[in-house]
Amino acid sequence: MNPVRVFNGQGELVKIIESKELVKINDQKIGKIKMDGTPLARKERPELIKECTQCGKEFKTVDVREKRCSKKCKGKRNRKVKQRDCVVCGNNFLPKSNAGKYCGKPCNFYTNKGMDS
DSSP: OEEEEEOOTSEEEEEEHHHHHHHHHHHHHHTSSSSTSSSSSGGGGGEEEEOOTTOOOOOEEEEOOOOOOHHHHHHTOOOOOEEEEEEOOOOOOOOOTTTOOOOOHHHHHHHHHTTTO
């Protein structure tokens, strides 16, 4: 990591912060280490109440980087699956993955048994 240069409002260099010092300052900001430099145990960290970016519910966490309340919401964040038509019956449906072709078990069963020909 490169050192960080800090400037004032007039564009004059105020100070240069070395990378080791920067990491220490960051860890103090996010509550990972005490002021004397010793690390905080996870259970010692202050509990935060945050709002889930996916569903909007409030949740408690000790990790300042946490953005979602549950595994379910974490799984939804990158979902880019669009609605499509079933290849058997033509109904519009939302597949569970990009590979989904059938709207449900009956259409899938119908195709797998070779009844479509």
